[in-house]
Amino acid sequence: MSLMMQSRHVLLAFVVAAAWGFNFVVIQVGLGAFPPLLLVALRFAVAALPALVLTRPPLPWSQLVVLGMVWFAGQFVLLFTGMKAGMPPGLASVCMQSQAFLTILFAAIALGERPRARQLAGIVVAALGIVAIGTTASGHTADITPLGLCLVLMGAASWALGNVMTRRLPRTDMLALVAWLSLVPPVPLLALSVSFEGPTAIWSALSGMTWHGIGAVLYLAVVATTLGFGVWGHLLSLYPAGVVAPFSLLVPVFGVLASAIVVGEGFPPLRLTGMGLILLGLAVIVLPLPALAGGRAGAGTGPSRG
Numbered sequence: 001m002s003l004m005m006q007s008r009h010v011l012l013a014f015v016v017a018a019a020w021g022f023n024f025v026v027i028q029v030g031l032g033a034f035p036p037l038l039l040v041a042l043r044f045a046v047a048a049l050p051a052l053v054l055t056r057p058p059l060p061w062s063q064l065v066v067l068g069m070v071w072f073a074g075q076f077v078l079l080f081t082g083m084k085a086g087m088p089p090g091l092a093s094v095c096m097q098s099q100a101f102l103t104i105l106f107a108a109i110a111l112g113e114r115p116r117a118r119q120l121a122g123i124v125v126a127a128l129g130i131v132a133i134g135t136t137a138s139g140h141t142a143d144i145t146p147l148g149l150c151l152v153l154m155g156a157a158s159w160a161l162g163n164v165m166t167r168r169l170p171r172t173d174m175l176a177l178v179a180w181l182s183l184v185p186p187v188p189l190l191a192l193s194v195s196f197e198g199p200t201a202i203w204s205a206l207s208g209m210t211w212h213g214i215g216a217v218l219y220l221a222v223v224a225t226t227l228g229f230g231v232w233g234h235l236l237s238l239y240p241a242g243v244v245a246p247f248s249l250l251v252p253v254f255g256v257l258a259s260a261i262v263v264g265e266g267f268p269p270l271r272l273t274g275m276g277l278i279l280l281g282l283a284v285i286v287l288p289l290p291a292l293a294g295g296r297a298g299a300g301t302g303p304s305r306g
Contacts, residue, residue: 005239013247016231021254023224024089025262026216027080033213034205036080037193039220041186044072046221048182056180057172067169068184071162075155077189082151086137086144090265093255094275095133095152097248097282101126102160104285110164122284129277136271143265174233178225246286252279 005013030039057064083092101123107113115123130153137144169177193202205213235244256275259265267275 005235005243009235009238012231013235013244014250016228016235017247017250018254019223019228020251021093021256022258023220023228024083024093024255025258026219026224027083027092028089028263029212030216030220031080031084033210033216035193035197035201036084037077037189037197038202038205039217040073040076040080041189041193042217043076043220043225044182044184044189045186046217047225048179048186050175050179050226051183054173054176054179057177058170059172063169064180065184067162067165068181069188070158070165072181073185073189074158075162076185078151078155078158082148082155084148085151086148087152088143088259088265089263090252090256090259090267091133091144091271091275092152093259094252094278095130095149096156096159097252097278098126098130098153099156099159099163100282100285102157103163106160106164107167111167119285122281124281125284126278126281129274129279129281132274132277133271136268136274174236175226175230178229182225249279249283249286 027039033039034042079092079096083089087095101119104113104115104119104123108115133144134146134149137146137149232244252275256265256267260267
């Protein structure tokens with residue numbers, strides 16, 4: 001594999017990072033049109049359509065179901081409900097990057113992979129950032145709530161657990177894997193939506209669909225899921241993970257910029273400091289910094305999408 005990316009592949013990596021970053025603003029638009037559980041179900045119902053023409057990965061159904069429930073259903077139910085409970089999109093895009101640090105911890109527990117000093121340093125720095133952000137989730141005028149922050153962090157944990165589970169899989173086509181995993185969430189999530197969000201809310205959302213809501217579902221399913229994973233998987237097939245992974249640092253950058261521009265999200269000094277610490281911790285782990293050598297670049301991190 002080449003260690004130098006061609007210019008067109010660099011452009012593709014930037015486009016995917018921008019698409020995944022803007023994805024968090026689209027989620028907020030979608031949550032204005034659909035209840036969270038229903039929105040996740042619709043997202044994966046559309047994202048599963050390529051499974052009609054793509055060969056099923058060589059995995060037993062039991063493994064596909066468990067991975068689909070943890071990596072997709074669990075992650076996005078927690079993220080969407082967390083944002084609905086009180087978490088602006090820009091901040092959510094940054095906090096979800098804690099999946100990188102949680103992946104390292106889960107891999108140490110489940111796979112016996114001993115964290116390097118560099119990885120532990122990144123985890124400590126990011127943890128300080130999360131604490132700083134948590135202190136801003138108080139007061140009646142706060143735009144984030146403790147519940148929203150906790151749910152988003154739990155979504156990151158579900159993502160991290162899914163990352164560790166995929167480490168055990170045989171090498172397979174990412175686009176096919178995503179399409180077939182997308183078959184798993186719709187039915188159970190629709191059942192949960194009926195139970196918790198209610199038939200009235202579901203009917204109201206579906207019968208009153210606007211182009212904004214339809215566009216949000218299509219973006220989440222086609223752009224963020226199918227195309228995003230397909231292009232990212234293609235890049236990983238051409239270059240080492242350590243060459244591609246650093247582009248994931250751009251996802252929260254694009255997420256913050258999009259949220260500030262589109263929805264006018266503000267970032268008080270303490271929250272901005274916390275976000276900076278999370279990104280610094282991620283950079284310590286992902287970027288191949290000679291002074292911090294000792295850990296494999298990009299180890300433990302998955303694609304940083306929403």
